[in-house]
Amino acid sequence: MAELANCKSCGRLFVRVSSPYCPECLKEQDKKFDIVYDYIREQEHRMATVPQVHDATGVETELIYQWVREGRLVSAMFPNLGYPCKSCGKMITEGVICSDCRNKIQGDLHREDLEEEARLKANRLKTYHTRRI
Template sequence: MGELANCPKCNVLFVQSQFRTVCDKCFKEEEKAYETVYKFLRKRENRKAQLDEVVDETGVSKELILKFIRQGRIQLINFPNLGYPCEKCGKTIREDRLCEDCKEGIHKQIHQLEQEKMISDRNKHSARETTFYSQSPKK
């Protein structure tokens, strides 16, 4: 069951669902925009267009086109020059949410943190095992 929300585009109150994040009026506008983009990309001469070219030629916002791509409505496999930005660095990618460089950087950071934790745990463990002897003062 959906919940009441304000449309992020026009601020009208509507019932939000998993599939619909805007009101009916804005949803219909998005559908028209999708049709415009899809008709443009379907033409053979436009299949190699880049994202900025699609925005310029169709008048549809970059954010809305990216939304269609993320929803899987525009399949990138059919359009070799289309892509979307990496969520970390902004580099154009065609799959996942992060580019390979950012993924590799995150994996390195995780590995480094794991190494630091192992060293810290080892130091705590060895500190507990150390026995200290003291001599009582001579009388």
């Protein structure tokens, strides 16, 4: 369903169908994508990192990160392209956080579960039961 929205890039009001960007900004992004893709498609630039691509093309790093996140630039074809982990900033190619941060969070959750279980067990030991006659 179409709705009115402000463009995420320029702030103009437009009828939003699917993208958060107005048609003019989408055209501009497509032109920038073509520039980036033409650059990294060349054999000598396939191993380029995002900062190197930014320096060579002038395209904003956030846009390049967005394209990698969306899968428009596939890390299988361009192995050094990635985007920063939301937690620590380490470069990743999938998900939102890196495996180290994911493991740390899972460990913290597991530790909290064990602590909660120990608290419940301690409370059960303090409970006295009486028999009703």
